[in-house]
Each structure stands twice: as structure tokens, then as C-alpha cells.
Amino acid sequence: MNIKAGIIGCGSIAKFRHAPEYKGNPYVSEIVFYDRNPERSAELAELFDGSVATTIDELLADPSVQVISDCSSNENHHLFSTKALLSGKHVLCEKPISLTIEHANEVVEAQRKSGKKLMVDHNQRFTRAHQKAKEILNNGELGKILTFRTTFGHQGPEHWGVNKTNSTWFFKKDRSGFGVAGDLGIHKLDLIHYLLDDEIEQVSAFQGALDKVDENGEPIEVCDNIVSNLKTKQGRLGTAAFSWTYYGEEDNSTIIYCEKGIMKIYHDPEYQIEVITKDGEQVNYQLEAIQTNDNQTNTGVINAFINCVRLDEEPLVTGQDALSSLKVVLGILEAAETNSVVKI
Structure with a gap:
């Protein structure tokens, strides 16, 4: 074909x-x-x-x-x-x-x-580490998921965008809309929905344009940092931090705390997953290097998309999945702007 x-x-x-x-x-x-x-x-x-x-x-x-x-x-x-x-x-x-x-x-x-077919490029679902993490969580060896924390940050889109300057569209409210929350945050919110097989239903948050300036030296119109508290439909609690000011090193880690132990994903440079059980046993997985802005490896997204067209399969990330994450991002921004707890 x-x-x-x-x-x-x-x-x-x-x-x-x-x-x-x-x-x-x-x-x-x-x-x-x-x-x-x-x-x-x-x-x-x-x-x-x-x-x-x-x-x-x-x-x-x-x-x-x-x-x-x-x-x-x-x-x-x-x-x-x-x-x-x-x-x-x-x-x-x-x-x-x-x-x-x-x-x-x-x-x-x-x-x-x-x-x-409609697939949305929430590419975190496709990494080998996140697929393996879901498998481990699904097989129940760590028991019930209780709490979690996730982060995604790098030094900002002006280092990645096509023109490599502070005039990047990511800094413009009318074009990027959500700042770092829509650039990086939405990926990890989608990932939490995927790994936990659950949906975030209540949020509170703080945000700010703490450091980034536009081409005129003015603070940018969207947030460069946002930190939020999350509660899911099944009652799990978690925190999420998203940043364009992690200068020095990208951080794309997630930690999931379960009844019988902890799972750390992309927390250690050598092991993509570390599982530490309640009685102190540790199992490390070496699966692949994380996709970063400086290390462009094949994301697997295009291959998955072409396969679902070719084989007439349901996409791994549907429009409905993307809509769910969008609702959470909008809720987090509303919570930060109104200093309130928002129900999604």
C-alpha cells in the first residue's frame, strides 16, 4: 500500500x-x-x-x-x-x-x-518507557495507584522553534493560547490519563511569566511556569509542574506511588523506569533514550498513525482523548487565574 x-x-x-x-x-x-x-x-x-x-x-x-x-x-x-x-x-x-x-x-x-481516522500527537503515550510503565501498572504487581507527580520542562521554545528567537509564536497569547501549559503540560496530563486509566476531575494551580521576555524585552503574554494540584475521578491525588525555565537540563519525569511500591519514569539518566517495592527490592529497566529537543529520535507517532490507517485500527490517541486533556489544561489555567479550585 x-x-x-x-x-x-x-x-x-x-x-x-x-x-x-x-x-x-x-x-x-x-x-x-x-x-x-x-x-x-x-x-x-x-x-x-x-x-x-x-x-x-x-x-x-x-x-x-x-x-x-x-x-x-x-x-x-x-x-x-x-x-x-x-x-x-x-x-x-x-x-x-x-x-x-x-x-x-x-x-x-x-x-x-x-x-x-483522527489521531492527536500526544507523543508521550508512544515511548517504550511509558508503554512498559502502563503494562506494569496494569498487571497489578504494585497494587492500587494512590498518588503521583509529574513534570515537563526545558529551557523554552525559543531554543527549539524555527526562528530561534524571542519572537516565537509560542510566546503570543493569540497564537499559543496556553503558554507552557499547552506546549508541555498537555502532554503530561494526557499521559496521566493514559497511565492511570482515569481522568483528572478537579484542579488548583499557580502560574506566572517568571523569566521569559518577548522580542521587545517585555514579559511574555503567557505563562512560562505553572504548578498544579490534581484529583482524579477515582480519587487519586497528584501534582504537576510545567516549565520553560529549566535551564541546564530537560526534565520529563513522572513518579507513581502505589500500595506496594513506587515507579519512577525518566527519573534516572541510565534507567528509564525504576521500580522500588515496599520491602526495598529495586528493578531497573533500560529501554531507550528519552526523546528531547537535542536528541531527536523516532517518536513512533507517524508509524502508529500510518498503521491505524493501513490496518483500519483505532488510533492510540483519539480526538476524545485530546479533548479530555484540553479540558484539564483549560481548568488549570482558570484555577490559576481565579485562585480557585476548578471542577473539570
Whole structure:
């Protein structure tokens, strides 16, 4: 089966993750690139031996394009993903699925109407460590999950984005919407839902633009740090911290505390999972290196997306899953802005 893929938006995420992974997938024959900035699409088409669409409509009207990666900036996801689904394409949408619940519902509804696959790129579910962690938690050897803490932080998107400056769209409220909460936080909230097989239903939080400035030297319009308390439907309690100011080292760790022991994920540079039981026994797992901005390895996301199209399977991250995480992010931001406890 030969699949032709289209990519909307030719920034860093397309260049470093989507395009190379489509290129490396044996079932993908070609990539068609679209960006509102034609130099960018031309650059990636040359780099990955693909072609260029001059408009969105041209890309979506091409019957030979079966799958679309929506790598546009956050405020456009609901527009492009909805349109692509209704044009009969399978869609892999970057996270967050949208900036509002109303717009996210439009995307989910378009998927239902079109019958096409919609997967959202919450890539933490795909790492070997997180898959193994879920297996260990599911088999019950650690007993009931009681509490957890998770964090995700690095030195900020201005070191990763396509133009490597403080003018990055991630710092603009109208385009990024949620600051670090939507960039990094939403990934770990989705991961908690996945690992615990549970949903967060109550939150409180503090946020701030503590250190980042925009291209004019002014504090950015969105948060660069956010810290929250979380309670799930099944009564588990946890904390989550997300940051663009972890200068020196990225932190992507999660610790889950159970009746019979503790599981630490991405906590130790050598072992991706450490299990320490109640009676002091320790089991370490060496599975793979964590995907960081400086260490781009294959995320497995594109392969999983292509497989679910090819084999007609349910995506590992559905529109509904993405909607659940979006609701939690919006709740956390509301809690921080109103100094209150918010029910999701």
C-alpha cells in the first residue's frame, strides 16, 4: 500500500519529527508540503524529496493525498483539521487539538461525520518507557495507584522553534493560547490519563511569566511556569509542574506511588523506569533514550498513525482523548487565574 502524505505548516515540528518519520516509513511514497510562507514549504520539499502545494485547497483537493499532518500553529488546528477530515483525509493533528472546547468539538464532530481516522500527537503515550510503565501498572504487581507527580520542562521554545528567537509564536497569547501549559503540560496530563486509566476531575494551580521576555524585552503574554494540584475521578491525588525555565537540563519525569511500591519514569539518566517495592527490592529497566529537543529520535507517532490507517485500527490517541486533556489544561489555567479550585 502506497500512501501519499500532506503536511500543513512547515515549522520545526514538521521538519524534525513529521517529515523525517514519513520519509522513513515504508508505506509512504511521497510528501506534499504546504506553508503560508512558500520558502518554507520549498525548503522541506527539497530536503525530503517531496512536492509543494501552493494553497490548502489544492492540497486537500488532491485525491492522491490520503493522510494529512496538521502542523500549523495552535489557533489554526480546528480550521485545518476539520477541513482535511471533511475533505476525506485521515488526520494527524499536532497538540493541543484546539484552543477551545467548542473548536475541539468541531474537529471531533468532523471525524465522526467523515468516518476518517483522527489521531492527536500526544507523543508521550508512544515511548517504550511509558508503554512498559502502563503494562506494569496494569498487571497489578504494585497494587492500587494512590498518588503521583509529574513534570515537563526545558529551557523554552525559543531554543527549539524555527526562528530561534524571542519572537516565537509560542510566546503570543493569540497564537499559543496556553503558554507552557499547552506546549508541555498537555502532554503530561494526557499521559496521566493514559497511565492511570482515569481522568483528572478537579484542579488548583499557580502560574506566572517568571523569566521569559518577548522580542521587545517585555514579559511574555503567557505563562512560562505553572504548578498544579490534581484529583482524579477515582480519587487519586497528584501534582504537576510545567516549565520553560529549566535551564541546564530537560526534565520529563513522572513518579507513581502505589500500595506496594513506587515507579519512577525518566527519573534516572541510565534507567528509564525504576521500580522500588515496599520491602526495598529495586528493578531497573533500560529501554531507550528519552526523546528531547537535542536528541531527536523516532517518536513512533507517524508509524502508529500510518498503521491505524493501513490496518483500519483505532488510533492510540483519539480526538476524545485530546479533548479530555484540553479540558484539564483549560481548568488549570482558570484555577490559576481565579485562585480557585476548578471542577473539570
